[in-house]
Amino acid sequence: MRREGSPFTGLSTVALKEAADHMTSARMHLAMLLVLLTAIGAIYGAIGQIKNTVGQDPFLFLRLFTTARDPLPSFVSFLGFLLPLLAIALAFDAINGEYSRRTMSRILAQPIYRDGLLAGKFLGGLIVLTICLVTLWLLVTGLGILTLGLPPSGEEVLRGIGFLLCCIAYSGVWLAVALLFSTVFRSPATSALAALSLWLLFTVFWSMLAPLIASAAAPVDQFDPMSVVTNAELQQGIARASPFTLFGEMTLGLLHPATRALGLIFFGQLQGAVMGAPLPFSQSALLVWPQFAGLIAAMIVVFTIAYVVFQRQEIRA
Amino acid sequence: MSAPVIEASGLTKRYGRALAVDGLDLTIGAGEVFGLLGPNGSGKTTTILMLLGLTEPTGGSVRVLGFDPLRQPLEVKRRVGYLPDQVGFYDTLSARENLVYSARLLGLASGDAAQRIDRALSVVGLAEVADRRVSTFSHGMRQRLGVAELLVKEARVAILDEPTNGLDPQGTSELLALILNLKAEGMTVLLSSHLLGLVQSICDRVALFRKGRVGLVGPVDELARDVLGGAYVVEIETEGVDLAGVLEGMDGIAGVARSEDGRSRVDADRDLRKEIARRVVEAGGGLRNMTLTRTSLDEIYSRYFEQEEMSDAA
Structure with missing residues (x-):
């Protein structure tokens, strides 16, 4: 029971066409405008704040990404919040849109497999997201050089690129989620709503829910210190189910070189550590590696579910 | 009749407990215009989807041009053109861009494709609106664009599902003329319809469908x-x-x-x-x-x- 021919036939054609479509779509322009405006606002706020500080900082350039000035949040928290929205905007009608336009059966009657269509759509979205993020990253870096009058050091550039990769992986997860919903639900409105609900749940409510669930599952016993540890670990584990948490931890590890651990740490483990001393890049990368791998894994798992659902679907339109 | 182009035997499709197609036997020869006739819901579209390998049969076997649509779908789809019921195109692209996309999926070289597309668009009478967005097209124009796609593909078999559905009388006769043109290009045409009178004028043979079974097959006079x-x-x-x-x-x-x-x-x-x-x-x-x-x-x-x-x- 083997089928013949490569499943990747037509993959690049679909991906390039999707990317071209996204680039010219009004939806994408609006979403990008939103991201650009907030990003520029956040960066200006950060620059103003940085200029007011007189303390020494070997990683001043990275502060550009992470400094917040009231009432604006920092650039990274903006991205953590808005990147999913951008990804959802790209893919929420990827598959069900083909049905409602009645193009699905015509496209699948061309010599390609469904694999090629689905993967092509995902890849097309990812290409566009990557282009946008790289542009944004370059823009912010350029803005920083201009206003701070300070070129980034080699290490800062490395950390910046690491951050860029994390952003791509993070939006890739949401792209896969939106693609999954567009496969499962036949109406684009439903799939958009479902994706947005999940986005709200993970970015806003998850951090409130995690302690609740943890204290219900592993209540803290006043007389048992270990129960506090169990509770805290469980709480963190639950919080890490959200891509938003993982993204936050990655940016923390990469953009604050002094970060030594992302979980619980005992006093004994800190013996001999010079507090506040930055880690080298390789150590920071090691620190966020599990989070990064987790995001990639989530992306692949969600895409696989979408793939299975799509393969089993009846093509009737 | 020369070697059969489409051969189905005992083809069965079951959706849950409902039987959509029930033990269908069909042989279609090269160069024929063959009509699948039957009321809505009699299993015509399901049969077509199984011929294309888009739906997996529950039982029976199909051969299209000697290929098995389930195991060698790419070979089948490279040679078989399909015009679905109420065909859709990408509204934001022009007619030409839509065809260019299909041609790329086919793997045609761009020079060759451009030539075929120009010719196909003029055959179906859309040359003048080739660069207009498809969103401005009427239903009849979309249908003709669908036929243009079959021409670009240079398909050996053209499968048309309810091609005249929802067309005005003039659009219908234009489309029927185009279908005869496909036959003149050497394609074998399989079309389904519930509008019997129209089909009678262009089909060499017809099969009458009812509840997933073929009742009668043959030339109209014989039936x-x-x-x-x-x-x-x-x-x-x-x-x-x-x-x-x-x-x-x-x-x-x-x-x-x-x-x-x-x-x-x-x-x-x-x-x-x-x-x-x-x-x-x-x-x-x-x-x-x-x-x-x-x-x-x-x-x-x-x-x-x-x-x-x-x-x-x-």
Whole structure:
């Protein structure tokens, strides 16, 4: 029971066409405008704040990404919040849109497999997201050089690129989620709503829910210190189910070189550590590696579910 | 008939407990225009999707151009063009861009593709609006663009699902002309429809579908003979004569039926107007009016299914 021919036939054609479509779509322009405006606002706020500080900082350039000035949040928290929205905007009608336009059966009657269509759509979205993020990253870096009058050091550039990769992986997860919903639900409105609900749940409510669930599952016993540890670990584990948490931890590890651990740490483990001393890049990368791998894994798992659902679907339109 | 282009045997598709296609046997030869006829929901589209490998049959086997659509779908889809019911295109792209996309999916070189696309667009009469967005196109234009796609593909088999659905009379006749053009290009055409009269004019052979089964297969004339006993109908209006009695025993007459307004209907297997007239006059009756019509497919269809209903009920 083997089928013949490569499943990747037509993959690049679909991906390039999707990317071209996204680039010219009004939806994408609006979403990008939103991201650009907030990003520029956040960066200006950060620059103003940085200029007011007189303390020494070997990683001043990275502060550009992470400094917040009231009432604006920092650039990274903006991205953590808005990147999913951008990804959802790209893919929420990827598959069900083909049905409602009645193009699905015509496209699948061309010599390609469904694999090629689905993967092509995902890849097309990812290409566009990557282009946008790289542009944004370059823009912010350029803005920083201009206003701070300070070129980034080699290490800062490395950390910046690491951050860029994390952003791509993070939006890739949401792209896969939106693609999954567009496969499962036949109406684009439903799939958009479902994706947005999940986005709200993970970015806003998850951090409130995690302690609740943890204290219900592993209540803290006043007389048992270990129960506090169990509770805290469980709480963190639950919080890490959200891509938003993982993204936050990655940016923390990469953009604050002094970060030594992302979980619980005992006093004994800190013996001999010079507090506040930055880690080298390789150590920071090691620190966020599990989070990064987790995001990639989530992306692949969600895409696989979408793939299975799509393969089993009846093509009737 | 040369080697069969499409060969299906015992093809079955089951959705849960409902049987959409039930043990279908079908053989279609090269260069034919073959019509799948039947009411909505009789399994025509399901059959087509199974021929293309877009739906997996529950049982039975299919061969299209010698390939198995389940195991070698790319080979099949490279050679078979499909125009779905109410075909859709990408609204934000122009007609030409839509065809360019299809041509890329086909793997055509861009120079070759551009040539084929220009030719196809002029054949279907869309050359002047080639660079307009498809969102401005009428239903008929979209349908013709779908035919253009088949031409670009240079398909050996064209499968059209309800191609004339929702078209105005002019659009319908234009599309039928285009379908005959496909045949002239050497394609084998398989089309499905519930509009029988239209199909009659262009199909070499038809298959009548009902509840997932093929009731009858053959050229329209042959079916008429089988079901109605004749391919010709003489409408006759007489005076002072018992027509059934007069025509009794006459060679080539399959039946005489009287309708309320004094007219009668005679089913015959050839043009018997002269003989009928002579008999009526010889019997002393008056002949007021007589017209000859070819049996329409609608009639075969409804008559056939009436018989089936009756045998079902029995």
